[in-house]
Amino acid sequence: MGSVLIVCEQKDGKLRSPTLNAITFGKKMAEVTGGSLLALVIGSGIGDAANEAAKYGVTKVIAVDDGGLARYMAETYAPVVVSVAKAQGADVVGATATTFGKDLMPRVAALLEAGMASDIAEVAGPKTFKRPMVAGNVIGVVEITTPVAVVTVRQTEFDAAQPGGSAPVENAAAGALDALGAEVLKLEEVANTRPDLSEAKVVVSGGRGMKSADNFKHLETLTDLLGGALGATRAACDAGMVPNDLQVGQTGKVVAPDLYIAIGISGAIQHLAGMKSSKVIVAINKDEEAPIFQVADYGLVGKWEDTLPTLIEKVKAIKG
Amino acid sequence: MKILVTVKRVPDPEQKVKLKGGVVDLTGMNFVVNPFDEYAVEAALRLTENAATSKHTGEVVVLSIGPKEASQQIRSCLAMGADRGIHITGNDDELDSEQVARLVAAVYAKEQPDLLLMGKQTVDGDNNQAAQLAAGYLGLPQACFACNVDLAADKKSITVGREVDAGVEFKKLPLPSVVTVDLRIVLPRAVKNNETPDTHKYAEGPRYASLKGIMQAKKKKIDAMDAAALGVSLAPRVKLNAIEAPPERQAGVKVESVDELIDKLQNEAKVL
Numbered sequence: 001m002g003s004v005l006i007v008c009e010q011k012d013g014k015l016r017s018p019t020l021n022a023i024t025f026g027k028k029m030a031e032v033t034g035g036s037l038l039a040l041v042i043g044s045g046i047g048d049a050a051n052e053a054a055k056y057g058v059t060k061v062i063a064v065d066d067g068g069l070a071r072y073m074a075e076t077y078a079p080v081v082v083s084v085a086k087a088q089g090a091d092v093v094g095a096t097a098t099t100f101g102k103d104l105m106p107r108v109a110a111l112l113e114a115g116m117a118s119d120i121a122e123v124a125g126p127k128t129f130k131r132p133m134v135a136g137n138v139i140g141v142v143e144i145t146t147p148v149a150v151v152t153v154r155q156t157e158f159d160a161a162q163p164g165g166s167a168p169v170e171n172a173a174a175g176a177l178d179a180l181g182a183e184v185l186k187l188e189e190v191a192n193t194r195p196d197l198s199e200a201k202v203v204v205s206g207g208r209g210m211k212s213a214d215n216f217k218h219l220e221t222l223t224d225l226l227g228g229a230l231g232a233t234r235a236a237c238d239a240g241m242v243p244n245d246l247q248v249g250q251t252g253k254v255v256a257p258d259l260y261i262a263i264g265i266s267g268a269i270q271h272l273a274g275m276k277s278s279k280v281i282v283a284i285n286k287d288e289e290a291p292i293f294q295v296a297d298y299g300l301v302g303k304w305e306d307t308l309p310t311l312i313e314k315v316k317a318i319k320g
Numbered sequence: 321m322k323i324l325v326t327v328k329r330v331p332d333p334e335q336k337v338k339l340k341g342g343v344v345d346l347t348g349m350n351f352v353v354n355p356f357d358e359y360a361v362e363a364a365l366r367l368t369e370n371a372a373t374s375k376h377t378g379e380v381v382v383l384s385i386g387p388k389e390a391s392q393q394i395r396s397c398l399a400m401g402a403d404r405g406i407h408i409t410g411n412d413d414e415l416d417s418e419q420v421a422r423l424v425a426a427v428y429a430k431e432q433p434d435l436l437l438m439g440k441q442t443v444d445g446d447n448n449q450a451a452q453l454a455a456g457y458l459g460l461p462q463a464c465f466a467c468n469v470d471l472a473a474d475k476k477s478i479t480v481g482r483e484v485d486a487g488v489e490f491k492k493l494p495l496p497s498v499v500t501v502d503l504r505i506v507l508p509r510a511v512k513n514n515e516t517p518d519t520h521k522y523a524e525g526p527r528y529a530s531l532k533g534i535m536q537a538k539k540k541k542i543d544a545m546d547a548a549a550l551g552v553s554l555a556p557r558v559k560l561n562a563i564e565a566p567p568e569r570q571a572g573v574k575v576e577s578v579d580e581l582i583d584k585l586q587n588e589a590k591v592l
Binding site: 011073074075078098100102103104105108109110115116117118119128130132133134135136137139140141143145146179181182183184185187188189196202234237238244245247250251259268276279280282288293295296298299300310314315318 | 449454455465492573576
């Protein structure tokens with residue numbers, strides 16, 4: 001039986017937490033296939049990330065540490081994944097569907113001549129997976145027919161792996177690296193003092209109903225009182241009220257916090273697809289027919305202009 | 321500069337999707353150009369024009385794989401200003417991303433464009449694979465989820481701002497290469513090509529077809545091709561075995577006031 005290979009994501013030598021959800025997927029997969037579970041860490045100066053990955057119940061960590069891999073690039077990383085997958089006899093290669101996984105894994109599938117299932121929500125068999133399609137309106141049951149299956153997993157549908165055990169770390173050579181002339185010039189990071197959208201316990205989101213970028217300041221106040229992350233609908237991003245990286249939805253980020261507060265959001269299908277796995281959903285909207293109320297645990301019909309200031313005051317009293 | 325842009329005919333994402341007998345019920349559905357693909361067409365047009373003089377300085381070829389009705393979507397892109405179309409007829413519901421990527425790669429090999437430009441994902445399949453797969457098959461560099469593109473003056477390279485989890489990553493690629501676009505690519509100053517003055521501010525969003533454009537589109541050429549002629553075999557690597565309804569989330573209660581909401585969140589849901 002072949003092994004399950006999870007491609008870990010690291011940044012500046014630290015393991016990125018979405019990897020832990022892919023490891024949970026890997027454990028489920030290894031139970032189904034009966035194979036071992038391997039974690040692959042790629043980069044430069046990644047000793048810490050490799051040691052960290054070893055703590056979550058995997059059989060073995062493979063580290064490919066090379067100065068030429070300091071910056072992530074699909075062009076150089078995909079062949080490394082492929083050579084490790086072949087050397088280890090992996091029959092499932094998986095990663096979390098972050099922008100890293102989404103960019104890298106199809107290229108890996110191309111080089112492995114493997115079928116790929118994107119953004120899966122459930123393991124339904126050795127090569128069969130369930131995945132949301134059509135903006136989350138339907139769930140497709142897809143079966144991969146090639147010997148090797150490549151998979152990206154929807155972070156919110158798999159719990160983060162818990163620490164347990166310690167696995168050996170094995171080094172593997174990167175081989176010849178060819179970036180095909182491509183080069184990463186720089187990363188402009190969004191200065192964010194708040195938790196990551198996909199990891200926050202509380203998400204406060206605004207939609208077109210917020211009307212302007214200025215009005216989002218009220219949502220920021222509420223967000224910070226709750227120690228949460230700020231989100232927005234595609235409509236609000238499109239309208240330039242907030243940057244696109246705040247977009248929650250099928251084509252943006254998929255979130256599942258303990259508490260999701262939707263304000264001025266009507267509830268377009270593609271937005272609901274990105275947040276309806278949240279534990280508790282609160283909706284404030286002036287239109288009582290808005291679809292958002294069909295998924296909200298607690299709905300308050302009213303203009304945000306009237307209700308939000310009171311809500312902020314009350315939360316301040318509780319949290320203060 | 322020659323750009324190959326892919327466009328898919330998809331059910332209008334604004335409509336409610338119904339399941340009937342284990343398949344998506346398409347009766348009475350409107351079909352549109354996949355929104356991300358429409359953005360790719362807009363980006364391709366911006367890359368191949370001088371907006372100040374309204375001069376078209378390159379060639380934009382629109383490729384669609386789909387049923388015969390997909391010619392409507394190709395025409396609408398030609399009406400926006402693309403130069404010609406290629407239509408591979410086929411039932412795209414039965415094609416997986418890999419087959420689509422093989423077909424795109426085959427057309428790429430025939431057309432030899434300087435840039436293969438695609439939407440980051442379709443809004444029906446939601447796979448987000450075809451461009452990366454095609455780049456892999458073609459051995460070309462890739463830049464996915466572009467929010468801005470800057471074409472070098474010598475037209476030999478592009479610098480792409482990519483939407484990544486941490487922010488925007490700037491990646492420089494030699495041409496030819498493969499780029500997929502994200503939402504912000506249609507902002508007023510997202511595309512620079514060293515022909516349109518950098519001070520030019522586009523209207524946000526994909527352009528509307530002018531009446532003149534619509535008339536001209538009728539005369540533009542759409543080449544029909546099929547998979548066999550392109551030498552692509554069509555055995556799927558991923559089979560769609562079934563379609564299920566997603567788990568329903570029950571609507572909760574309406575509260576009358578902020579006080580009641582706070583009370584519920586504290587004492588019932590216990591999340592405050």
